[in-house]
Amino acid sequence: xxxxxxxxxxxxxxxxxxxxxxxxxxxxxxxxxxxxxxxxxxxxxxxxxxxxxxxxxxxxxxxxxxxxxxxxxxxxxxxxxxxxxxxxxxxxxxxxxxxxxxxxxxxxxxxxxxxxxxxxxxxxxxxxxxxxxxxxxxxxxxxxxxxxxxxxxxxxxxxxxxxxxxxxxxxxxxxxxxxxxxxxxxxxxxxxxxxxxxxxxxxxxxxxxxxxxxxxxxxxxxxxxxxxxxxxxxxxxxxxxxxxxxxxxxxxxxxxxxxxxxxxxxxxxxxxxxxxxxxxxxxxxxxxxxxxxxxxxxxxxxxxxxxxxxxxxxxxxxxxxxxxxxxxxxxxxxxxxxxxxxxxxxxxxxxxxxxxxxxxxxxxxxxxxxxxxxxxxxxxxxxxxxxxxxxxxxxxxxxxxxxxxxxxxxxxxxxxxxxxxxxxxxxxxxxxxxxxxxxxxxxxxxxxxxxxxxxxxxxxxxxxxxxxxxxxxxxxxxxxxxxxxxxxxxxxxxxxxxxxxxxxxxxxxxxxx
Amino acid sequence: xxxxxxxxxxxxxxxxxxxxxxxxxxxxxxxxxxxxxxxxxxxxxxxxxxxxxxxxxxxxxxxxxxxxxxxxxxxxxxxxxxxxxxxxxxxxxxxxxxxxxxxxxxxxxxxxxxxxxxxxxxxxxxxxxxxxxxxxxxxxxxxxxxxxxxxxxxxxxxxxxxxxxxxxxxxxxxxxxxxxxxxxxxxxxxxxxxxxxxxxxxxxxxxxxxxxxxxxxxxxxxxxxxxxxxxxxxxxxxxxxxxxxxxxxxxxxxxxxxxxxxxxxxxxxxxxxxxxxxxxxxxxxxxxxxxxxxxxxxxxxxxxxxxxxxxxxxxxxxxxxxxxxxxxxxxxxxxxxxxxx
Numbered sequence: 001x002x003x004x005x006x007x008x009x010x011x012x013x014x015x016x017x018x019x020x021x022x023x024x025x026x027x028x029x030x031x032x033x034x035x036x037x038x039x040x041x042x043x044x045x046x047x048x049x050x051x052x053x054x055x056x057x058x059x060x061x062x063x064x065x066x067x068x069x070x071x072x073x074x075x076x077x078x079x080x081x082x083x084x085x086x087x088x089x090x091x092x093x094x095x096x097x098x099x100x101x102x103x104x105x106x107x108x109x110x111x112x113x114x115x116x117x118x119x120x121x122x123x124x125x126x127x128x129x130x131x132x133x134x135x136x137x138x139x140x141x142x143x144x145x146x147x148x149x150x151x152x153x154x155x156x157x158x159x160x161x162x163x164x165x166x167x168x169x170x171x172x173x174x175x176x177x178x179x180x181x182x183x184x185x186x187x188x189x190x191x192x193x194x195x196x197x198x199x200x201x202x203x204x205x206x207x208x209x210x211x212x213x214x215x216x217x218x219x220x221x222x223x224x225x226x227x228x229x230x231x232x233x234x235x236x237x238x239x240x241x242x243x244x245x246x247x248x249x250x251x252x253x254x255x256x257x258x259x260x261x262x263x264x265x266x267x268x269x270x271x272x273x274x275x276x277x278x279x280x281x282x283x284x285x286x287x288x289x290x291x292x293x294x295x296x297x298x299x300x301x302x303x304x305x306x307x308x309x310x311x312x313x314x315x316x317x318x319x320x321x322x323x324x325x326x327x328x329x330x331x332x333x334x335x336x337x338x339x340x341x342x343x344x345x346x347x348x349x350x351x352x353x354x355x356x357x358x359x360x361x362x363x364x365x366x367x368x369x370x371x372x373x374x375x376x377x378x379x380x381x382x383x384x385x386x387x388x389x390x391x392x393x394x395x396x397x398x399x400x401x402x403x404x405x406x407x408x409x410x411x412x413x414x415x416x417x418x419x420x421x422x423x424x425x426x427x428x429x430x431x432x433x434x435x436x437x438x439x440x441x442x443x444x445x446x447x448x449x450x451x452x453x454x455x456x457x458x459x460x461x462x463x464x465x466x467x468x469x470x471x472x473x474x475x476x477x478x479x480x481x482x483x484x485x486x487x488x489x490x491x492x493x494x495x496x497x498x499x500x501x502x503x504x505x506x507x508x509x510x511x512x513x
Numbered sequence: 514x515x516x517x518x519x520x521x522x523x524x525x526x527x528x529x530x531x532x533x534x535x536x537x538x539x540x541x542x543x544x545x546x547x548x549x550x551x552x553x554x555x556x557x558x559x560x561x562x563x564x565x566x567x568x569x570x571x572x573x574x575x576x577x578x579x580x581x582x583x584x585x586x587x588x589x590x591x592x593x594x595x596x597x598x599x600x601x602x603x604x605x606x607x608x609x610x611x612x613x614x615x616x617x618x619x620x621x622x623x624x625x626x627x628x629x630x631x632x633x634x635x636x637x638x639x640x641x642x643x644x645x646x647x648x649x650x651x652x653x654x655x656x657x658x659x660x661x662x663x664x665x666x667x668x669x670x671x672x673x674x675x676x677x678x679x680x681x682x683x684x685x686x687x688x689x690x691x692x693x694x695x696x697x698x699x700x701x702x703x704x705x706x707x708x709x710x711x712x713x714x715x716x717x718x719x720x721x722x723x724x725x726x727x728x729x730x731x732x733x734x735x736x737x738x739x740x741x742x743x744x745x746x747x748x749x750x751x752x753x754x755x756x757x758x759x760x761x762x763x764x765x766x767x768x769x770x771x772x773x774x775x776x777x778x779x780x781x782x783x784x785x786x787x788x789x790x791x792x793x794x795x796x797x798x799x800x801x802x803x804x805x806x807x808x809x810x811x812x813x814x815x816x817x818x819x820x821x822x823x824x825x826x827x828x829x830x831x832x833x834x835x836x837x838x839x840x841x842x843x844x845x846x847x848x849x850x851x852x853x854x
Contacts (some may be wrong), residue, residue, distance in 0.1 A: 009731075009740075009773075010733050011769070012769075013725060017729070018730065019730075049722075049726060049837065053727055053730055053731070053835075053837075089819075126833070127734050127832065434566050435596070
C-alpha cells in the first residue's frame, strides 16, 4: 500500500508500524521451526513495538496441548532462542493472547473449530482482524491444510479487503517441477496469488536485501555488470556440519533440493536480474522470473557436463575427525543422495551471454559461508603483464551473505618501494563494524512483511516453477544413472576434484572463501 | 577585551573526557591511538573495528550545565556504539567578551566489547574548546576532522535563543539533519532561522513514536470523514515532565486532522482544529477530542506504566483499546530522528 493511500493517521509512520489487527495461526506449532525461529521472531517484533496492538497467536498441531502448556513452551523457546533476552512484561502481553488448537491436518471439523476460535478472538478485539496462517509443517501436509483452509472458509475471510487471509508456506515447495506445479494448482484452487507467501528465509537476510541496494543504488557497478566486464560469477553456500540426526530427511532431499533449487537460485536471480522498473514486489519478482527463464538447460552429457555431484567421506572438520555421509545415522549404505553439488549455468540474454555462473553447495566443507563473488576480466597486459614482478589479481567484488556480512573489493596496488611491484589488496565493508550488530533475524522481517501484505521478499508461484524447471531434469537424470557419476570428497575440503575441473574448461578456479 | 584561552571559563571542555593534543596533531594522534597492537595472540587490533558511518556534531550552548553536557556526551557515545560515528563536540568558553587565542582539542576513543568479538565496535570523538571570537572560523577548522563524503548531523544543545544559533548558519546549511530536543530548549523547531526547515527534527517528537503508532492504528479503523466530522477542539492535559512530548504530539495530531479533512474534500483548505494544552502535575497525559455531534474520543497515555488507554465513539462506532507504549530511549530516539523519522 502506498503512503498516499494510507489512512491519514498512519501517514508519517513507516509502513512497518501500521500492521492491522492480526491473528497468526502456526500450523506445526510443536515443531522445531516454531520454537527456534517463529515464536522468537514474534517476540522480537513485540520488543520493537511492531506488532499491532490487537494481536493474537494460535498454535495448531496434531498433539493435544493445553493453552497453558503451549504458552510455557513458547516462553521457554524465547528464553532459549531469542536474539534478545526475555522481558517478562513484553512476553505477558503476547502470552495473554496466545492459544492452542489441536486437530489433524485433514480434519475439516478441526479447521471449523479453528475458525470459530479466530472469530471469538476477533469478537473480543472488537474489530476486523486479518488471519495470517503459517504452514510450518512437513510439506506432505501442505495440500490437505490448504484444501481445508478453503473448505472451512478460513481462506476467504475478508477476501475483498486488505484484511484478507494470508498464507505463509515454508520450504521446500515441492520436490520437483511436477509436485511444485501440483501444489501451485491446489493453492490456486483455494487462494489468490496475493494471499500466498512462499518463504525462502535467505530473502529476509539484511545482506541479501542489500544486494539490490548495492547493485542499483551505486552507479559505479551497473556499467560493469555485464558480459563485457564480468568474467564469471561464483555463488557458494557451504556448511561445515554434516547431516547430523537429519539423515532420514536428507536422504529424500540432497544438496540441490535443500540449497540450490531455492536459496542459491534466489541469490543468482537477485545478482543477475535486470533492474526492476520499481521496488514494487511484482516488478522485482517479474525480473527474477525472467532471469530464471533465461537460464539455458543444463548439459548433462558426461563429456561436457555442467554438473558435479558428490558425497562427503571421512575427514577432518575443525580439527576433529568426522565420519562419511554413508556412515551417518539414517543414511543408506548405498545412498545415491548428493551432499555436494556444483553447477555451471549459462544465461541466455543480452547482458550475460557467455558468462558462466558457477553455483556450489555442500555439507562438511571447511566452513559455513554464503557468498556471491563477481570476478571481473583482467585488464590488457600492456603495462603490467603478469609475471614475477607483478602479482596481479583479477578484480573481484564479493558479497558475504553469512557470516561476517559485508562486501569486499579486490584491487591491485603498488607495494611501497623504489621499484614498481604490485600486490592485490582488499577493501572491506563489514556490516557489523559499520552498522553495529544485533540486526533483526530474517524471520522477523518475513513474519512482519506477511502481516503487512508485502510480498517482495517472498517467492511467487512461477518463480518456484522456473527454478524447478531447471533442476528437475537433473534429478531425473541422476535417478536414471544410479550411483554413476557420484564423486566423493574428503570432509573438510572444498569439494571433489571434478568440481574444479568444471571450471578448468574456461580456465577459471573456485574462490576459497 | 581580555585575551583568553579557549580552556578558560570552559567547564564543559574541561569536564569532557579525552587526551589533550595540539589541534594540528589531532588526526595523527587519533590514528596512533588506534594503531595499538592486538591485546593478545589471536585477537584483533582495535583498528579493525574502527568505523564511521557519519559525522555527529554536538554543539553545547551557554545554557548547558557541565553535568548535562557530560551526560549528553555519554549518550552520544552510547549511540555511536550502535551507529558508529565520528563525534565532534564543540564547547565554547563562557567568557563572552574574551578575545581568543585559538582553538584547543582533546581526542577520545572507546571500544564497546559486546557479547562476542563480532559485536565489538569502537567510536571516536574530538572535543574542541573555543572562544566566541573564533566562532567564524569554527566550521572551516573542524571541517578537516569530519569524515568526508559521509552524512553529517548537528545537534545544538541549550543555546539561549534561536537567534544565537543563527551565528552558526553554515552548520545548518551543510549538514544533513539538525536535531534539537524541545524538552531542553526554550524554542520550537519552526523558530529556527533555517533555509530548509524540513532538516530540523525534534527528539521530543521522536520519543513519542510508539504513542503515535498506537494512536494511528487506533484511529485508522474509523473513516477520516467521521473523525473530523463535528470535531470542535482537542484538549491536552499533561504533566510537566512530558510537556515537550505532548506539544509535539498535539502538533502531529493537528497536522493529521488537517490531512483527514483534506482527504474528505480536497477542494477545501483544511480547517485548523484548535488545540488547548494545560499542565497538571497530577495528571496522566491525555488527549480529549470534543465533538458537537455526540462523538467522543480520549487517549490516555500513561508513559509511566507503559500503557495507552484509547477509546472512541465516532460515527456511532464504539471502540476501545489498551496498547503498550513507551518513550523511546535516547539511542532509539536519535536513530529515529536521524534515519527513520
